[in-house]
Amino acid sequence: MTTTEHNDRLTQVGKGTPGGEMMRRYWHPIAPTAKLDENPVQPVRILGEDLVLYRDRSGSLGLIGRHCSHRLVDMVFGIPEERGLRCPYHGWCYDETGQCIETPLESPNSKLKDRVNIGGYPVKEMGGLVWGYLGPLPAPILPPWDVLVQPNSLRQIGQTVIPCNWLQCQENASDPVHSVYLHGHFFKYILERDGLIEERASDPTTHRAWTSISGVKGFDHVISKRDEHGVQKAMVYTVERGAEKYQERWHSYMIFPNIARVGGAGIRFEMQFRVPIDDTHTYHVVYDIYTAPEGIEINPPASVPYYDIPIEDENGKPIIDYILAQDMVAWWSQGPIVDRSSENLAGTDIAVIDFRKMLDEQIAVVEKGGDPMNVYRDRSAIGDVIECTPRINSSTYQGPTWGSSRAALHKGYWRDDADRHGPLLEDVLDLMRRVDERPPAPTQ
Amino acid sequence: MTTTEHNDRLTQVGKGTPGGEMMRRYWHPIAPTAKLDENPVQPVRILGEDLVLYRDRSGSLGLIGRHCSHRLVDMVFGIPEERGLRCPYHGWCYDETGQCIETPLESPNSKLKDRVNIGGYPVKEMGGLVWGYLGPLPAPILPPWDVLVQPNSLRQIGQTVIPCNWLQCQENASDPVHSVYLHGHFFKYILERDGLIEERASDPTTHRAWTSISGVKGFDHVISKRDEHGVQKAMVYTVERGAEKYQERWHSYMIFPNIARVGGAGIRFEMQFRVPIDDTHTYHVVYDIYTAPEGIEINPPASVPYYDIPIEDENGKPIIDYILAQDMVAWWSQGPIVDRSSENLAGTDIAVIDFRKMLDEQIAVVEKGGDPMNVYRDRSAIGDVIECTPRINSSTYQGPTWGSSRAALHKGYWRDDADRHGPLLEDVLDLMRRVDERPPAPTQ
């Protein structure tokens, strides 16, 4: 059983806490790059620290302390300069290390600026996201996860602030069996209750809500296995329990510490990043790509668009009629930090338990001064892309029979997940239709 | 004088507090049944406890713990089953005692469910309200107060969450003299200030706002008397003080501990229930019936409709131009828990003081292990209905001269109380008109 102390160790993200120090060994996405096009200065709260992200007029990014050292005005009102960010109050200018580089109203002989530094952290762009690193220097390599660098793809970024600790999101993804109820029976119940089921069922193919409901029959146990990036896990079906044959249904892939490779089929691949804002809030990023097979032209927008994934409707009522919304409800409805000392873990929680063990071990690795898993310092060892399960490969397109409803958004399944709120929905549906309508490969 | 410690004793409602334990000896209304028609699972907070109320597919009600025992997801997202409520996350199902009765994804041999119980309380329906009982078992009889079971009546339920302790509501009703100012001078002042008085005064009969203002003349003192259900009290007018004759004007009836029988005249009768949500919030239920005399047909809706009684307008400004609104202002404007150690009680507070004494005594009764007043365990002693003062009797209809403005809503007085917000207003007015227009009883 998890004690209160152990729960703190797993969930706290502040500077100096065991979990917070482990989390500080990783690059985390902190904003879509496109947000800087709207306003080049953005407030960022991450791992309990209040910071300002900016892009200066030369295009360089900075992630520095929130308040000017002079009279403590909020630098979120700062003016981006050719180099650095200038305080609006008296013009003190800071570079990306937080070093004050100008105090324009002071005497030319003043040495004041030399002793003023408000702190700065490394920051980079990849895949339309801005990434920050809050740990000890030198910073490791920003990992080129496949979805971030995959060419010839439409991509869009969904973001939400979830009012709970990050680990609740990650433990949900660590648990393959929740889909049977949360995305099966519960989904069906909500659609029935809210009078939406006929519209959703109008598609001739079998609908997710129904297929998943069949998920209990023949289920025997959960298996999980660790690999170099994290934990994979599956539901195992057996003939003894009533399945037609032995089957392992593999579920989303947990990339340590806070990434999930969710779904993935046909041309659609997704990563979810669960970035701790503080102990009780999570910046949740859903990163989707839709990869065009060879021979299909696409025209992605110049910068990767982002959208806000809602958790409540305009009346403050939780939205629960699509997959991610159901997951989000499971996360925050456990409370700001779920009291793991009050849980009753069951046999099917084995992958959740395995993930917690990995978390414990990696926190210990950091305590001993080591690099935890998925921290890379040798470019030659990882190359230009880190491929994940399930693999992206445009040639894996499987023809008219899709592996998953998520690969068939154009048949109406877009209503079933966050994609429905995305700005690229029409482009994605068009791409999927074109992929589907390709002439068969010549047989001669 | 009341000390701070004594004030705590009178006002606290949490489990284990003297007042909270006394309150746990009673059934309390927790929601209109009609809310379950909208959504069969409802969050309930009562006596400081967070619970979930549900109606399963067989029609049975349950009032159980808020979080699933497994991973602590909020059961307010639960799925009602043929029997019990199922957690949306992994399908654990609970019956109305809070006992886990199914863990569908666990091994068929698992005994886990047998040791899982999230707590449940008795719950019943009466009069269009759902009632809960949070005290020691066996639960007493749910009292059939007359308004709840009176046949041949229109009924509607007004509800409000008041941001203060329940006792402030009850002490207001315990005090007959407040009407002179709060519903007299103050009412008139508000109508004048807000330019509403001409519209209100357009009715030819004398208006409440004016009649009450005459209430000081001849007033001498307050009397109160205890009876089997609570406290009745009156303002006494004497010739010595300028009244035309000795008169006792009886005011609303305090039914211990938290019910008021308010107003009541002609065919309209009302009870107000002041249910503690916690120490500083009260779920306030205004229950009105309009009883058709013999020979008049009515057609009540299948389920008793409810409505929200507003305390603020859309700009956040308190609404104060009707009777109940004025009472509600008096309640919450004393603060979350009024500091009774700072009061200056006066001669006219005698019935308030009597009610506090009764409260003290009944708390002591519970501390000694006894049943406090109005707790019934013997059906034969109370019968099918508990009648209250003033008595409901369709034959008491008094003809064209009404005993109270509340009995003459159809003459425009509906603007003066919460009825004006009720969904049945038109039906009530129509009923009153038909009652009024009845031909005189044949004299031969």
Add this chain to the structure above:
Amino acid sequence: MTTTEHNDRLTQVGKGTPGGEMMRRYWHPIAPTAKLDENPVQPVRILGEDLVLYRDRSGSLGLIGRHCSHRLVDMVFGIPEERGLRCPYHGWCYDETGQCIETPLESPNSKLKDRVNIGGYPVKEMGGLVWGYLGPLPAPILPPWDVLVQPNSLRQIGQTVIPCNWLQCQENASDPVHSVYLHGHFFKYILERDGLIEERASDPTTHRAWTSISGVKGFDHVISKRDEHGVQKAMVYTVERGAEKYQERWHSYMIFPNIARVGGAGIRFEMQFRVPIDDTHTYHVVYDIYTAPEGIEINPPASVPYYDIPIEDENGKPIIDYILAQDMVAWWSQGPIVDRSSENLAGTDIAVIDFRKMLDEQIAVVEKGGDPMNVYRDRSAIGDVIECTPRINSSTYQGPTWGSSRAALHKGYWRDDADRHGPLLEDVLDLMRRVDERPPAPTQ
């Protein structure tokens, strides 16, 4: 350096704190008189005390305790009587000293009222504002600052609640150099960023945003000087630093403890009052007059109108495209109470430091039982008006060349300050046009 204890001393305003006792030696504006026309009873929170301001039917003002002494109902729902304010609950009536003068439902022989007093403070009207005094009696003279009593003027009152300590407002005004950046570079940056600069620049005369940007060139140092009312300060420009000639640019005048005489030119003069609501909130009053020169007729409204100066737009985004808005951002973006122990004061902060010294000294004066500066008890010493720098004098109208953009609102500069939100904007612009178009004075 300021310690945390010293910071508390400078910023705390509660009764019994050193700063709070000093602040209690002054009259403070608490509401526009015009608010009492809308509703003659208003809640007031000042110096951490909750009070009720009322105007009774005889026209007298009172500023008394918030809760009736009887059962503690909020007197903000009180009924103004011919004399005093009556509790809506049971009719207890209080005079302007807080003395209970009537308990109408008690026995005629009751002496209860004689021992009931809820406290009252002196209150007066001047210049369309209601002023309160919360200190020891006798109260000093309410100072007739020139703008308050200047005849033949349009006047309007802008009010805002700022979520920070009052001293942050005052220190901003104590600092002349902030204008170069906050109202210069930052203003220009905001206009450019938000696509507003062309509209603002459409006026042929040079625009404030640009002129101020030139403020760094030649600037050498800040000077400040104390006088009888407070602190004046200037930016000094020298030939050595690149100015064309030696120049002192005088900035707004700090009137101790919490008034700023801001801007002022042509016919427009302004005072800002920073009234502590409590330690972390400030009631900010911008008081503007527009004085008609001899020979120009104006028709001011019967009571001085007021308006709310917004700090956020309807989406909760800070408004920053005018002078006062920029100041307000500087104030509250330092946090509820800026931690002065973390500052890095610079050479240009000399006037801020001087103002803090004055604050320290005057707090000490009060601790020793003396009257601090700007507290007057001898009418003959101050006369009917206290004139301030810059002096108001209708004959100072300087013809077509204006001393400041604020004197040329009718040329489009109204967009640049809070005046743009004022109800008298059209009247002010019309007055300025008429002043400008006056025929030249006859030369014979």
